[in-house]
Structures are given as C-alpha cells and as structure tokens.
Amino acid sequence: MSAEKLLSLLHNIRQTGRGRWIAPCPAHDDRRPSLAIRELDDGRVLIHDFAGCSTRDVLAAVGLTLEDLFPERQGGYTGAKELRPWAAIDVLRCVAFEALLVSISANNIAKGGTVSEFDRKRLFVAASRLQAAVEVANGDT
Structure with missing residues (x-):
C-alpha cells in the first residue's frame, strides 16, 4: 500500500514534508491533528498518534489492517526466510x-x-x- 490509500481515508490532511503528513486521528475525537503519517522510500507507511491511540485502532477506524502498511510483494517472492547464524x-x-x-x-x-x-x-x-x-x-x- 502507498500512503495515498490511507490518506484517501482521512480528513483535513496537511503535508509537513516530503512523504510526511499530519491529520486528525480517526480513532478518537481529535480537535487538533495528532496522527503523523510517513511513507518510506521502500513503500512502507509509518503512523503514530501522539494522543496515544494504537496503530491497530487507527487502522481499524478506517477499515485497514497492519498488513496494509506494507507494499505488496513483487511476483516471484518465495517467502523463504533468510537464515542468519546466531553469535x-x-x-x-x-x-x-x-x-x-x-x-x-x-x-x-x-x-x-x-x-x-x-x-x-x-x-x-x-x-x-x-x-x-x-x-x-x-x-x-
């Protein structure tokens, strides 16, 4: 998902920088925008509500899930985990x-x-x- 999908579900959004926005949190009665949204270069979307709502609550309020914050996997992805030896x-x-x-x-x-x-x-x-x-x-x- 791109931030665009989340932003389309929010109201009174204000861009604060490249790939950064702030908006009223949909999970509570927000008089002042408390929800920060950031889209990383790899397509991941980060959100944080400074009023304290959990990410799950914010997403549920707009009908999304945690999986929606990550870009879709490209074709050919095998799902194989990278093995890293422990020290x-x-x-x-x-x-x-x-x-x-x-x-x-x-x-x-x-x-x-x-x-x-x-x-x-x-x-x-x-x-x-x-x-x-x-x-x-x-x-x-």
Missing part, C-alpha cells in the same frame, strides 16, 4: 537461561513442591529449545 555467545546465553529454568523447577520438585500448569508448559518449551540447540550444534537441521 555463539547469544546461543550460550539462551541455553543457560533455559537450563536455569529447568534447574529451578527441578529444585522445587526435589523439595516436595509442585509445578503449576503454566510452569509445566514453560518447562516443555525449555526442553524443546535445549533439544533444538543440540540438534543445531550436531548439524541435524
């Missing part, structure tokens, strides 16, 4: 945190305590993340 220190920090969660829960259980449903689910997440780290380290994925 080893970041991986170790994550593994250490998950291990700490498991250790605290194990200590609690050893002392006769119980594990809440929330904590039990979080332990499964920790175990899954630790297993995934091992698989990546082994080159299994």
